[in-house]
Amino acid sequence: xxxxxxxxxxxxxxxxxxxxxxxxxxxxxxxxxxxxxxxxxxxxxxxxxxxxxxxxxxxxxxxxxxxxxxxxxxxxxxxxxxxxxxxxxxxxxx
Numbered sequence: 001x002x003x004x005x006x007x008x009x010x011x012x013x014x015x016x017x018x019x020x021x022x023x024x025x026x027x028x029x030x031x032x033x034x035x036x037x038x039x040x041x042x043x044x045x046x047x048x049x050x051x052x053x054x055x056x057x058x059x060x061x062x063x064x065x066x067x068x069x070x071x072x073x074x075x076x077x078x079x080x081x082x083x084x085x086x087x088x089x090x091x092x093x094x
Contacts, residue, residue, distance in 0.1 A: 017069065018042070019061065019092055020078055021085045025050040027057060028076055029064050029089060039079040040086060047072045061092055 013032040020028040020040060030045030046069045048060040055063075064070070 013086070013088070017089045018086055019089045020083060022078065022082045023084045024082060025052075026082075027060065028078060029061070029069055030071075030073075030076065032086075035080075037080065039077050039081075040083060042076045042078065043074065044069060044071045045073045045076040046070050047076070061089075065089070065092065 016032050017029065018032045020030075020042065022028075027048040027050060028042055028045050029048075030042035033041040033043050035041065046060075046064060048055070048057065050057045053060075
């Protein structure tokens with residue numbers, strides 16, 4: 001549904017499970033809540049450190065797509081300056 005907003009009056013990604021990659025190698029997968037000048041707010045978040053884990057980023061994403069989000073944090077705020085990419089998890093190919 002191109003252009004469809006899940007909750008009118010909210011950000012287009014509100015309520016959507018997203019993949020958020022940071023400039024520092026952290027990857028967040030969680031439900032997008034909102035965004036403001038401080039950054040992006042995610043709920044029910046899985047966190048992966050690409051540099052500090054034996055599990056490659058692609059395997060982490062593939063596992064999450066297959067089994068669902070393994071929640072590490074109930075809420076996360078990712079500073080706007082650290083966001084390299086954000087988009088719907090459903091658009092990631094495994």
